[in-house]
Amino acid sequence: MASVFVARTAELAALSDAFARACEAGPVATLIGGDAGIGKSRLVAEFAARLPSRTRVVRGDCLESGGGFAYAPFIAAMRALVRDLGPEHGPEHAAGLLPGGGRLGLAHWLPVLGAAPDEPDPVYGKARLFEDVLTLIEGAARERPLVLVLEDLHWADPSSRELLVFLVHNLAGPGVLLVGTYRSADLDERHPLRPVLTGLARSPRVRRMEPAPLTCAEVRGLVADRFGYEPDRDVVEEIARRSEGNPLFVEALADAGAQGGTPRRLRDLLLAGFRSLPDGSRSVLHAASVASAWGGGLAHRFLASVTGLDDLALEDAIRPAVEHGLLLTEGDGYTFRHALLRQAVYEDVLPSARARLHKRSGAALQADPGLVPDGRAAAEEAAHWCAADEKERAFDALWRAAAAARAVHAHPERLRILERVLRQWDDVAEPERVLGVDRAEVLHRAAEACLSAGEAARGVALATEALAALDRETDPGRAALLLELRSMLRHRLGDAALDDLRAAVALLPAEAPAAVRGRPLSTLANRLFLLSSPDESRALATEALAAGRESGDARVRAWALLTLGSLDGAAGDLDAALARIAEAAQVTRAAGESAVPLVIAAMAEADALHGMGLDERSLDAVTAGMETARRAGLDRDQGAGLAAKGAEPLWALGRWDEAAALLRDVLALDPPPLFAALAQVNLGTVVLAQGDVAAAGQAAEAAYAIMGDTYQGKAFRLPLHDLRCQIAIARDDLAGADAILGRALDGPGLFATSRFAWPLLLTGARLCAERLARRVGERERPAQLRDLAGRLPVIGPVQHAYWAEFHAEAGDGTWDEAVRAWREVGRPYPLAQALFRAAEASGVPSAQAAERCREAAAIAARLGAKPLLKDIERLAARARLSLAEPQPEPEPTPVAPDPARRLGLTRRETEVLRLVADGCSNRQIAEALFISARTAGVHVSNILAKLQVASRTEAAAHAHRLRLFDPPAD
Numbered sequence: 022m023a024s025v026f027v028a029r030t031a032e033l034a035a036l037s038d039a040f041a042r043a044c045e046a047g048p049v050a051t052l053i054g055g056d057a058g059i060g061k062s063r064l065v066a067e068f069a070a071r072l073p074s075r076t077r078v079v080r081g082d083c084l085e086s087g088g089g090f091a092y093a094p095f096i097a098a099m100r101a102l103v104r105d106l107g108p109e110h111g112p113e114h115a116a117g118l119l120p121g122g123g124r125l126g127l128a129h130w131l132p133v134l135g136a137a138p139d140e141p142d143p144v145y146g147k148a149r150l151f152e153d154v155l156t157l158i159e160g161a162a163r164e165r166p167l168v169l170v171l172e173d174l175h176w177a178d179p180s181s182r183e184l185l186v187f188l189v190h191n192l193a194g195p196g197v198l199l200v201g202t203y204r205s206a207d208l209d210e211r212h213p214l215r216p217v218l219t220g221l222a223r224s225p226r227v228r229r230m231e232p233a234p235l236t237c238a239e240v241r242g243l244v245a246d247r248f249g250y251e252p253d254r255d256v257v258e259e260i261a262r263r264s265e266g267n268p269l270f271v272e273a274l275a276d277a278g279a280q281g282g283t284p285r286r287l288r289d290l291l292l293a294g295f296r297s298l299p300d301g302s303r304s305v306l307h308a309a310s311v312a313s314a315w316g317g318g319l320a321h322r323f324l325a326s327v328t329g330l331d332d333l334a335l336e337d338a339i340r341p342a343v344e345h346g347l348l349l350t351e352g353d354g355y356t357f358r359h360a361l362l363r364q365a366v367y368e369d370v371l372p373s374a375r376a377r378l379h380k381r382s383g384a385a386l387q388a389d390p391g392l393v394p395d396g397r398a399a400a401e402e403a404a405h406w407c408a409a410d411e412k413e414r415a416f417d418a419l420w421r422a423a424a425a426a427r428a429v430h431a432h433p434e435r436l437r438i439l440e441r442v443l444r445q446w447d448d449v450a451e452p453e454r455v456l457g458v459d460r461a462e463v464l465h466r467a468a469e470a471c472l473s474a475g476e477a478a479r480g481v482a483l484a485t486e487a488l489a490a491l492d493r494e495t496d497p498g499r500a501a502l503l504l505e506l507r508s509m510l511r512h513r514l515g516d517a518a519l520d521d522l523r524a525a526v527a528l529l530p531a532e533a534p535a536a537v538r539g540r541p542l543s544t545l546a547n548r549l550f551l552l553s554s555p556d557e558s559r560a561l562a563t564e565a566l567a568a569g570r571e572s573g574d575a576r577v578r579a580w581a582l583l584t585l586g587s588l589d590g591a592a593g594d595l596d597a598a599l600a601r602i603a604e605a606a607q608v609t610r611a612a613g614e615s616a617v618p619l620v621i622a623a624m625a626e627a628d629a630l631h632g633m634g635l636d637e638r639s640l641d642a643v644t645a646g647m648e649t650a651r652r653a654g655l656d657r658d659q660g661a662g663l664a665a666k667g668a669e670p671l672w673a674l675g676r677w678d679e680a681a682a683l684l685r686d687v688l689a690l691d692p693p694p695l696f697a698a699l700a701q702v703n704l705g706t707v708v709l710a711q712g713d714v715a716a717a718g719q720a721a722e723a724a725y726a727i728m729g730d731t732y733q734g735k736a737f738r739l740p741l742h743d744l745r746c747q748i749a750i751a752r753d754d755l756a757g758a759d760a761i762l763g764r765a766l767d768g769p770g771l772f773a774t775s776r777f778a779w780p781l782l783l784t785g786a787r788l789c790a791e792r793l794a795r796r797v798g799e800r801e802r803p804a805q806l807r808d809l810a811g812r813l814p815v816i817g818p819v820q821h822a823y824w825a826e827f828h829a830e831a832g833d834g835t836w837d838e839a840v841r842a843w844r845e846v847g848r849p850y851p852l853a854q855a856l857f858r859a860a861e862a863s864g865v866p867s868a869q870a871a872e873r874c875r876e877a878a879a880i881a882a883r884l885g886a887k888p889l890l891k892d893i894e895r896l897a898a899r900a901r902l903s904l905a906e907p908q909p910e911p912e913p914t915p916v917a918p919d920p921a922r923r924l925g926l927t928r929r930e931t932e933v934l935r936l937v938a939d940g941c942s943n944r945q946i947a948e949a950l951f952i953s954a955r956t957a958g959v960h961v962s963n964i965l966a967k968l969q970v971a972s973r974t975e976a977a978a979h980a981h982r983l984r985l986f987d988p989p990a991d
Contacts, residue, residue, distance in 0.1 A: 028239040029064050032232050036068045039228060040076075040198045044166050048192035050227045052174075052218065054205035057361055058269025059232050061202040065170055068200075077105055077161060078168045083176040084316040085360075090400050091180045091431030093317065094171045095154060096130045097394060102161055103131060118160035119153050126153030129429045130396055137428070147430035147473070148616055148653035151187050158188070162196035173360070174203040175214055176316065179433035179474070182217050189221055191651060205231060220689055234266025243268060244275045269359055291365040294345050305330070305338040306347065309355065310367035311378035315404060320354040323392040326385040327378060379409040383418070399425045400438070416442065416449045420456050423466070432473035439467040461490040465499070468506055472513075475657070475693065480510040493528060498537055501525040505541045508548070513693040515727045517552055517734065519545075539568030539577035547584045550591075553735040553773040559588050575612030579605045583618065583625055590629030591776065593816035598629045616653035620646055624663045627670065632776050634819045634846045636670040643667030661692030665700040672707060675849040675884050681707045695737060698724040702741050709744070710850065712887035714751045721745050730764065735774035739765060743781045750788055751888070755795070758788050759802065766805065775814045779823035782810055786830040794943055794958035803962075807831060822846050826855055829862075832963045836862050840873075850889075853880035857893050860902075861952055862929075871902040878904050900951035924983075925967050933960040935986050938977040 036051060043049040053061045069078045079101040081094030107114040112133045116122035119134075126149035128137035161167050171177075171185065188199065208215050221227045235243065240261040244252050252275075264270035273290045295306060308328045313319040325335050339355065342348040347362060348355045357363035370378065383405035390398030403418035419442050426435035442463055446452050453459050464487035471480025484507035493500040508521035525541040542565035549558035562584040569577030586601030602622050609618040623646020630639035643663060650660025664687045671680035684704040688697060705720030721744050732738055742765035749758035762785050771778050789803045810831075815824045822842035828834025836859035843852040853876075860873035874897050881890035897904050926934065929950075936946045946957040961973065970976050980986060 028235055029060065029067070029232060032064055032230060033068055033071070035228070035230055036064075036200070037071075040072065040166070040168070043198040044196055047195050048189075048197040048199065048226055050189050050199040050201070050221065050224075052201045052203065052221070052227065052229045054203050054208075054229065054231045056206050056267060057204050058267045058359060059234070060268040061232065062172060062359075063268070064232060065172075065200055065202060069168060069170070072168065073166070076166045076168060077102070078170065079105065080170040080172065082317050083171065083173040083178070083181065085176050085314075090315065090397055091178050091426050091429055091434040092130065092184065093178065093394075093397065094173075094181055095184055096396055097317070098169055098171070099127065099154060099157065100131060100394065102157065102167075103133065106161055106164075115157060119156055123153055123157070126150045127157065147432070148655065150430050151184060152652060154184065155188060155191055158197060159192065159194045162194055166196045166198070168198045168200060171199070171201040173316070174201045175207045175212070177214065178431070179213065180429075180431040182213065186217060186221065187656075189224060189227060190656070216691070223689075235261070235264075235268060235271065236266065237261045240264070240266065240271050243271050269361065288365045288368065291362050292369060294347055295342075295362075295366055295369070298341050298345065298347075299338075301338040302341045304328075305335065306342055306366050307370045307374065308378055308381075309348070310357070310363050311370060311375055312382045313357070313363065314367060314379075314408070315401065316360060316363070317394075318351045318354045318356045320392055322353075322389075323382075323385060324355070326389070326392065327381045376409050379405045380411060383409060383411065383414065387414075387418075396425060396429055400434075403438075412445065412448050413450070413455060416445050416452065417455050419445070427470075432470050433476075436467060436470035436474050436476065436479075439463060439470060443467065459490070461487045461499070464490065465503055465506070468503075468510065472506065472510055477510045477513040477693065481507060481514070484510060497528040501528045501537070501541055504528070505544055508544070512548065513695060515694050515698065515729070515732045517548070517732060519548060519552065522548055534572070535568040536572035536574055539565055539572055539574055542568060543577045543580040543584070547580055550584050550587055551734045551736060553733070555588055555591065555773050558584060562588070575608050576615075576618070579609045579618040579622075582608065583621055587625045587628070590625065590632060591774070591816075593633070595629060595633050599626060602626045602629070616649055616655060617659055620650045620653070620655055620659040620663055622646075623649065624659070624666055627663070627666060631666075631670050631673065632819065633817045634848070636673045636848070639670040640667065640674070643670065657690045657692055658696075661687045661690050662696040662699065665692075665696055665703060668700070668703045668707075672703065672850075673848045675880075677707050677711065677884055694727045695732075695734075698727040698741070699737060701727075702737075702744055705744050705748070706740070709747060709751065710884070710886050710888070714748060717744070717751075718748050721748055735771070735777050739774065739777035739781050743777075743784050746781070746784050746788065750784075750791065755788065755792050759792070762788060762802075766809065771809070772813060775816055775820055778809075778813055779815075779820050779827070782806055782813070783823055783827045783830065786827050790830060790955045790959050793962055794953070794955035796943070796958070803831065807833075818842070818846050819848075822848075822851065826851070829855075829858065830959075832959045849880045850884055850886060853877040853884070853886065853889060856880075857889065857896070860893075861896055861956055870900065871897075871904075874902050875904050896951075896953075899948075926964065930960055930964050930967070931985075933957065934964050934976065934980055937961065937964070937973050938980045938986060940977070 032053075039049045039051045053064065055061050072078065079098045081096065081098035081101075084090045084093045103112050103115040106118075112131075116134050119127060123131070123134040124137055128134040129146075129150055158167060158169065171181075174182075174185070177185070185201070192199075203214060203218075208218075218229070222229060237258065241252070241257045244257055244260055260271055260274045264274055270290070273293060295303065298306070305324070305328055309319055309324055312323055312327045321332075321335070325332065328335060328338075330338065339348060343350060343355075346358055349358055357366070367375075383402050386392055386398050386402040386405065390402075392398070393401050399418055399422035403415055403422045406415035406418050419438055423435050423438040423442065426432075426438060442456075443460070446460060446463075449455060456463070464483050468480045468483035468487060471477065471483060484503055488500065488503050488507070491500050491503065502525075504521045504525035508518035508525070511518035511521065522541060522545040526538070526545055529538045529541065531538075542561055546558050546562035546565050549561065562581045565577055566581035566585070569575070569581055582601050582605035586598045586605065589595075589601060590598035602625050606619055606622040609615070609622070623642050627639045627642040627646065630636070630642060643666065646663045647660060647667065650656055650663060664683055668680040668684050671677075671683065681704060684700045684707070687700045688704070691697075692700070701720040701724040705717040705724070708720065709717035721741065724741050725745065728738060728741060742761055746758045746761045746765070749755070749761060762781070765781055766785070785802070785806050789806065806827075810824070810827055815821055822839070822845075825834060825842040826839040829836045829839045836855060839855040840852065840859050843855050856873045856877035860870040860877065863870045863873075874893055878890060878893045878897075880886075881893060894904070896902070932950060933946055936949060941949065943954045943957040943961065946952075946961075947954045950957070965971070965973075965976055968976050968979050970979055
């Protein structure tokens, strides 16, 4: 019994507008939320019925959670699309649109495209699958407009949610409208769809709508259709009140009213039509509700197998249900009119009958997996056996379901299924016989799934349990693989995990096969590079490269080359670094390996170029790498790390708003912890320079919560300590800043990471100057910093600029040299800082000081560096320097020979000593000479050192004794 379609004029118009925009300007996604029964699916169906005849409409339904069904809506939609693309020529037309005919990706879902090879890399396998789905949709849309409908997204499995996000962000060509429906009332704060919707809402191509409840007039039209005549006003108002304008409930109440009563409970209300059916029809609907307990359509053959009825008897039983609108015909099967109705019928089945029907359903699927769509049979069979409490059969089916999930690269679902296998292990007699593997192997595979599913903490626990179940002496190969896997999981959580890698290598002696030993060697070498042990890293990477070449393992070769290239870049040999990195990418492409090394190669290239001050080229490498990550579906993982690093050249080039936006996008993806920490540090650096100390502090705290004081990777750790030290200075917590600095300087590996050590030393020099100006300085810290600066390598122009600025800040270098160095590098912010300090240190008002202030102020204003601009304006006001118009240079005044020159004092230091001799404090000296109290303190410290005295009083006495300031004799 079909009902008329009432209201929804505005919603239909919005969908039509979205379709028109999709056809003209590019892909559009419309997400329709609302309560169960509000008419979301009916709205979409009505919209689809009104589309131009050339439009393709394909649909997929999400299945109720708990069954482990991966990609259910997309598999159904892609199957329908392949059929629609080739009604005459079969799947060949669809295969022609896909790389390799779809056999490398989409064939994992649709065997009609051919036999899919096993993909050893789970990340790359998923990337190929996602890319095939994207390519097929765009290829179909080039021929005719395409509407892809995804129903009940509130039930979407994790893999389907991930693919949805991938498509929204990556669809490019015109002609695609994606429509999704979901129950908004089901989305509590912890529902996994909520962050997905929040993230998608940021895209300009995504629209959201929620159909409103029906008005009383609209309820009248719907009730009139159900009754077949115009109902009384009182009846309409009662139905409108009780239904709250929900169309499903309006129809059910109208049906109940037509039978002379109004049930009180919703379940009874929904079952009113069902109970009017003949006994045979009700029995078939009971079976249908059990066989399709997790949603979706139900094949006629499946229902026949469960009920045991022949075709004619089954058709006679089903017909009344179809006529009453309880079941809808769909292809070669049936579906319930609404999920709430299916659930109500399912709950009406007696428990014993329900278990019996689940058992029949499981047996039917075991005998003929083709009764359900491709890829679902094992998971659905397992769900039925579990519901029937058939433990051993469920155990075996779950194991097969895990394998099926791996085959379609549904890593979160695979993990959940394997965890169910582990929970049921002790409930099954001889579980090893049933599965053909031991418990350690199941744990290993579950931990492996965690790595691909982004659940590192759970993976560490599983890998640890697996290692405890193994004998390392009798099974060193398996133990080594598990140790390497656990180290990778631990590293994602911010743990160096070198002990696991060293133990893995130790289990495999030098005479072990190269194919076995190469992998942990290459991983250990790369980890040691990250942890600033270059010598050992280079030795192991060289050994791993040899092993990779001997065994032909492209993965090992690529990772060893990337490590060696990164080491070359850190050592300043840019040509060698870029050559190694390019070779790693070439090896990866030639072998058809995972896209992960390609993204890491882009990260290494960008890092090497940025470290040498080639920021434009670095940004080009980041852009290309992010495109590779995007196309491979690696945005949340390695792509997030690359984007976090990509903010660094943007920051260096002065494109701060772009850098901040990129970093916030990275964090919105919820990337692995270390990449999140890197993004937080870089974001904190940007917002601190913009003047938002509170936001910078929050970012630093978030990064520190991940790394703490335990993670020793200097590329991550030193920038965090530098940021925390700067934040403490900005908060006027000089003691806290000094404590942070001390811990950072005392850690190992400082001299192996000069690129990250120089910025920290410069911050330390600024802190010492600030503390000296306030007379809270210590002799040990400046001496320590000078000692480190004297031994720290200076590699490339960027590090030279830091070296020059450090020595200018420490008082044994010139600010002119710092300005020249930063000008050559071409980084605006440190140039503006150096110009400001040079103007401040020049003392008396001069044309040169004014010019420096003007240039620094212009740069700071352009960048949005509010604190620096404020300092510049204060200096200009104090020294009476105009930031608007240059002042003509005054004629030089002859200066009498300075007797202090013989003591090694500069002219400025002589002026400061004169005021010290007059008993002035640092603040009074600063006011007299138009400099900051911090700069005055630095000058006083240098004077004491040159005069070899311990106090200001001794310095004044020394000056009087030498009669340095006596007036010259006539």
